[in-house]
Amino acid sequence: SEVPGKIVSTSPQIAAVNTALPNITILATGGTIAGSSASTTDVTGYTAGALGINTLINAVPEMKQIADVSGEQIANVGSPDIDNEVLLKLAKRINTLLATKDVDGIVVTHGTDTLEETAYFLNLVVKSDKPVVVVGAMRPATAISADGPFNLYNAVKIASSKESRGKGVMIELNDRIGAARYITKTNTTGTDTFKSVEQGYLGVVSGDKVQFYNEVTRKHTVNTVFDVSNLTELPQVDILYEYQNNGSYLYDAAINAGAKGIVVAGSGNGSLSTASEKGAAKAVSKGVVVVRSTRTGSGVVTHSANDDKSGFVSSDSLNPQKARILLMLALTKSKNPAVIQSFFDEY
Numbered sequence: 001s002e003v004p005g006k007i008v009s010t011s012p013q014i015a016a017v018n019t020a021l022p023n024i025t026i027l028a029t030g031g032t033i034a035g036s037s038a039s040t041t042d043v044t045g046y047t048a049g050a051l052g053i054n055t056l057i058n059a060v061p062e063m064k065q066i067a068d069v070s071g072e073q074i075a076n077v078g079s080p081d082i083d084n085e086v087l088l089k090l091a092k093r094i095n096t097l098l099a100t101k102d103v104d105g106i107v108v109t110h111g112t113d114t115l116e117e118t119a120y121f122l123n124l125v126v127k128s129d130k131p132v133v134v135v136g137a138m139r140p141a142t143a144i145s146a147d148g149p150f151n152l153y154n155a156v157k158i159a160s161s162k163e164s165r166g167k168g169v170m171i172e173l174n175d176r177i178g179a180a181r182y183i184t185k186t187n188t189t190g191t192d193t194f195k196s197v198e199q200g201y202l203g204v205v206s207g208d209k210v211q212f213y214n215e216v217t218r219k220h221t222v223n224t225v226f227d228v229s230n231l232t233e234l235p236q237v238d239i240l241y242e243y244q245n246n247g248s249y250l251y252d253a254a255i256n257a258g259a260k261g262i263v264v265a266g267s268g269n270g271s272l273s274t275a276s277e278k279g280a281a282k283a284v285s286k287g288v289v290v291v292r293s294t295r296t297g298s299g300v301v302t303h304s305a306n307d308d309k310s311g312f313v314s315s316d317s318l319n320p321q322k323a324r325i326l327l328m329l330a331l332t333k334s335k336n337p338a339v340i341q342s343f344f345d346e347y
């Protein structure tokens with residue numbers, strides 16, 4: 001049965017059968033991989049999050065030769081509508097499943113638009129070294145040459161591989177294995193959209209082999225201090241974009257709306273205009289933590305003497321949307337900019 005809409009049942013819908021194979025649970029959240037259109041050539045106007053987990057699993061019966069696959073529906077939405085509630089629900093469910101001997105790995109199906117945010121969140125809060133692979137697609141399931149089925153097959157293959165343990169949360173599209181920490185969506189419609197400009201991929205799925213070439217050096221999963229088990233919500237963090245002739249009123253709007261943190265997508269090396277500096281200083285004076293990231297798309301925002309003077313945090317190489325994820329979790333531990341800076345230096 002298809003289940004579009006927000007949060008739906010978490011009860012297992014397809015049960016594992018062959019006990020000799022690794023047990024992989026697929027947690028479905030929607031996206032283009034579950035997208036559907038009346039036209040086989042429609043790759044932009046389709047409905048994301050239209051097909052249920054049973055349909056996705058039944059479309060790839062080959063998975064059953066490499067794993068005992070079971071599925072659960074966590075949500076069924078386009079990924080722009082993934083919110084903090086879904087993030088917490090997903091993370092808690094993954095931690096519960098991976099704590100049992102019955103589950104060897106997790107695959108999360110997800111829309112690609114905000115996939116990197118969910119993957120990085122899970123990278124920081126999953127308390128297991130068992131593989132977690134987040135997978136999406138750029139063409140809906142109904143399209144000619146839909147990329148979802150093979151991406152899903154590859155994701156199950158990665159999650160089933162012993163070598164995938166301890167790698168942090170991974171992203172699979174287009175045969176590449178990306179690290180949640182490094183990968184970002186770089187193209188609006190291309191199937192090769194997930195890239196890591198500076199750090200590259202962790203590995204590839206080549207033929208029937210899962211091959212790793214790189215490791216993530218930043219702390220993840222079992223080595224982070226973050227714990228969602230008792231959290232029912234996350235602190236509000238907003239992102240403000242830097243541009244010419246801006247004012248400081250959007251900072252006021254964020255402060256008045258209850259933001260506990262603000263990430264600035266600064267120009268260049270995290271630069272703020274004079275107006276933004278004023279808005280950011282006001283935020284800091286009210287106890288709101290301000291993180292400087294960059295709108296450039298790559299590179300490190302370097303920590304400056306002015307950051308220490310103004311109480312700002314620099315984002316290292318985290319883009320604004322991932323800096324927001326880390327800042328939400330950091331704020332569950334501390335409001336002190338120096339402590340939060342240490343998280344940005346480690347994670």
Ligand SMILES: NC(=O)C[C@H](N)C(=O)O
Binds near residue numbers: 032
């Ligand atoms: N390719 C995709 O999955 C895009 C879709 N709008 C989503 O993020 O849900």
